Amino acid sequence: MNNEAEINVEIPEITAMFVGTKGKYGFAQVVDDFPNAKEVRILTYSRIGYGNNNLKLRELQTLSPETKLCIIVALPGLKNPKIDGQYEHNQFREDSIVMELGKIKQQFDISQYSSKDVEMYVCFKNHAKLIGTENVLYIGSANYSDNSVQNYEAGMIIRDKSVIKEIYEKYFDEIVAVRYYADEYDTIRLKILSIAEGLENLKMDIDIFIDYFEDRAENADNMKKTYMMLLNKMKEVIMQLESCDGKLMETVLSDICGVQDVMEDISRQIYDAFDSGYEKDIEFFADYYEEYHKERMGVNSCDSWIDEDTPYILLSEEVEQEYYVSEYWTDELKKKYEVVETIREIDDLIKIINGLVVELNKSPYELFESELVQVGTDKNALK
Known part of the structure; x- marks a missing residue:
């Protein structure tokens, strides 16, 4: 992931299928492709989940060892510090970062994943949702979590592999995030x-x-x-x-x-x-x-x-x-x-x-937490 804070990507004339859901996962077609995938990419706002009963987390943890997995999550609920009575929107409170990160600590336990190639990132300002393989990509409102099945969600399914590759290279790979190294x-x-x-x-x-x-x-x-x-x-x-x-x-x-x-x-x-x-x-x-x-x-x-x-x-x-x-x-x-x-x-x-x-x-997790706090509380790092 690079250090550029601004991304403006436009890819015209994409062929896609609309999916509007409630009571099922809008990205179900992507999950169905997991057994065939060489890579799986998740960009989500809410935490994927925790605990052995979390279905969506287990689907990622049991991917084939040969399947590359890259997950970028945000930390919902982060609180901004007040400076001169005003909220500082380009940094977050240290206690808030530590608390929200703690809620998804298990998610970062790479030893729980079957994949031999796992990359885990935290993006402080992500609200986008992309769930895909190299063959099929979901872009829409649904987070990759068990809870998304309960909500009204809307999105698009793309199967054009060249377009998927372009979206990954021009957008997904450009997301500014802090990586966790186990x-x-x-x-x-x-x-x-x-x-x-x-x-x-x-x-x-x-x-x-x-x-x-x-x-x-x-x-x-x-x-x-x-x-x-x-x-x-x-x-x-x-x-x-x-x-x-x-x-x-x-x-x-x-x-x-x-x-x-x-x-x-x-x-x-x-x-x-x-x-x-x-x-x-x-x-x-x-x-x-x-x-x-x-x-x-x-x-x-x-x-x-x-x-x-x-x-x-x-x-x-x-x-x-x-x-x-x-x-x-x-x-x-x-x-x-x-x-x-x-x-x-x-x-x-x-x-x-x-x-x-x-x-x-x-x-390793404590080192990651320290780095995350350093970045998240630096008012210049998130602009």
């Missing part, structure tokens, strides 16, 4: 590959960090080992994605949580490298400041330039001055590009992983 592997796979790529990019930052601040980061070896463990764990996760057994998500969730722990461990190791309680020979700090500031104030090995307000620290007074110099060293290093960039990369990746863990703990 299998979230594709989405999860893309997110994990994105994380893996980010970790590969992070390697350069960590290598630079360790080399540049090796004197400061006494845990450099541990950091390297931790990082290599992280890359290996991500390789295991990606290998798991090649499998599609029923426990895939459980395994990936466990591995991703492990990746999350290692990332946070690396972050701690970097911050520990700047611990103000870090003990270093005080002469090292003197040499450091002498190298960087000797041109400014002629600092010697027993004095250190700090700032304009405190131009000198007498390093001979080690007990009093060591902590202050170490604090200054820490503050200066934290401003370095290599440090800032490394920590930023790690923090960004941890946020992505945290989000992925949240998604992995959601069911």
